[in-house]
Amino acid sequence: MNEPIEIGFMAFLAEGREGIGAVRAIADGHIVIYVENGGEFSVPNSAIRSVHDDKVILDASHLDRRLLNAIGHAHDREDPKLVG
Numbered sequence: 001m002n003e004p005i006e007i008g009f010m011a012f013l014a015e016g017r018e019g020i021g022a023v024r025a026i027a028d029g030h031i032v033i034y035v036e037n038g039g040e041f042s043v044p045n046s047a048i049r050s051v052h053d054d055k056v057i058l059d060a061s062h063l064d065r066r067l068l069n070a071i072g073h074a075h076d077r078e079d080p081k082l083v084g
Helices: 065-072
Strands: 010-012 021-027 030-035 039-044 048-052 055-058
Touching: 030 065, 039 065
Parallel strands: 010 055
Antiparallel strands: 010 021, 021 030, 030 039, 048 055
């Protein structure tokens, strides 16, 4: 089921994986995702696999290298002692 994307929805690369960012803006042909420690990135609608349960699932093969690099470092500043 695909639902309309809303600001604040979390973005993921796959079901059951950790979130990689949040939707900051919705525009014609793309959305803007904020990635922690990386900033804002434009994601083309062609990279969106599905939208459901307030989640946007993205297709990594349609994302640019800068965004993929930022995703790889999104959780670098988290304190591993706090993970429970």
